[in-house]
Amino acid sequence: MAIILGIESSCDETSASICIDGEIKSNIIASQAIHAKYGGVVPELASRAHQQHIIPTVDQAIVQAKIHKNDIDAVAFTRGPGLLGALLVGTSFAKSFALARNIPLIEVNHMQAHILAHFIDDPKPEFPFLCLTVSGGHTQIVLVKDYFEMELLGQTLDDAAGEAFDKTAKILNLPYPGGPLIDKYAKEGNPHAFQLPEPQIENLDFSFSGLKTAILYMVQAQEKINPNFLQEQLADVCASVQSRIVSILLNKLKKAAKLTGVSRIAIAGGVSANSGLRKALLETGDRLGWNVFIPKFEYCTDNAAMIAIAGYQKYLQKSFVAQDVTPLARMHV
Ligand code: KG4
Numbered sequence: 001m002a003i004i005l006g007i008e009s010s011c012d013e014t015s016a017s018i019c020i021d022g023e024i025k026s027n028i029i030a031s032q033a034i035h036a037k038y039g040g041v042v043p044e045l046a047s048r049a050h051q052q053h054i055i056p057t058v059d060q061a062i063v064q065a066k067i068h069k070n071d072i073d074a075v076a077f078t079r080g081p082g083l084l085g086a087l088l089v090g091t092s093f094a095k096s097f098a099l100a101r102n103i104p105l106i107e108v109n110h111m112q113a114h115i116l117a118h119f120i121d122d123p124k125p126e127f128p129f130l131c132l133t134v135s136g137g138h139t140q141i142v143l144v145k146d147y148f149e150m151e152l153l154g155q156t157l158d159d160a161a162g163e164a165f166d167k168t169a170k171i172l173n174l175p176y177p178g179g180p181l182i183d184k185y186a187k188e189g190n191p192h193a194f195q196l197p198e199p200q201i202e203n204l205d206f207s208f209s210g211l212k213t214a215i216l217y218m219v220q221a222q223e224k225i226n227p228n229f230l231q232e233q234l235a236d237v238c239a240s241v242q243s244r245i246v247s248i249l250l251n252k253l254k255k256a257a258k259l260t261g262v263s264r265i266a267i268a269g270g271v272s273a274n275s276g277l278r279k280a281l282l283e284t285g286d287r288l289g290w291n292v293f294i295p296k297f298e299y300c301t302d303n304a305a306m307i308a309i310a311g312y313q314k315y316l317q318k319s320f321v322a323q324d325v326t327p328l329a330r331m332h333v
């Protein structure tokens, strides 16, 4: 039997999870409300909040899994990518825990972990599959050949898809993180109300900064005509923006599927919680004969269950790291 403690602290969620023989027994997430009033994550405040939350979060994960901390066989932690000060908290905790208990230490790449969240529940994708990983910091299309053998086929040249949601929300005077709110208002709106541009990029890369500028200009122009524009047409703006972001993502996925001949298609990362994206992916998958994999909501945004499941695979491979390991703000899949 293998009991893995997973620790996630790369951005603004402190999370701990217990995985027993590949099964997630607990996944505790302490979110940091403090960032909302600043309109984005403040790194210094995130580090402090992680310091505050890490011990109670781990304690709760252990209690909920009905184990004792002495039962844990290895500790897996997010090494990167992410905010360095935030990563340092989880890394230091994991190192201390492993040292004190004399158990192996396992480093996990946060972006790989988002993808490996697909191995928490059934149905699990067979290799190879394509994964669109869309979060607040990344937008990638990855060809997943094995648990830790991944090829980056395309990525954003500027803003991430999550940033496109969050920056649009800021223009619309919505609080951070704006993605879930845009998703909510979009449900009531008309996706064809406003025409927004689709960037013309040849390969599998993405660009979202032009879209953000187009939205800003559109809102400014409309507000000149009607000062109450945003109050009156918020749902239509949200629906139009979401529909454009989703079509940009899906068009690239279609291209990637055609180029690689792979028809097992997965999504991962915070933006994969978006209901418009989930629905459009299912419809496109139906039409094109794809086998579509969508994670449960709780495993889309940052969580330690994905770190623990990735850690479990590394535990089976005896892929451990030494105590001199340090976090990395940048890390490739
Ligand atoms: O993966 P994640 O939790 O953290 C990072 O590693 O970045 O992703 C957070 C991002 C934020 O930009 C947030 O606005 C976006 O995911 N997000 C959503 C939704 N839920 C979270 N975007 C659109 N619709 C949602 N329902």
Ligand code: ZN
Pocket: 110, 114, 135, 136, 269, 270, 301, 302
């Ligand atoms: Zn993430």
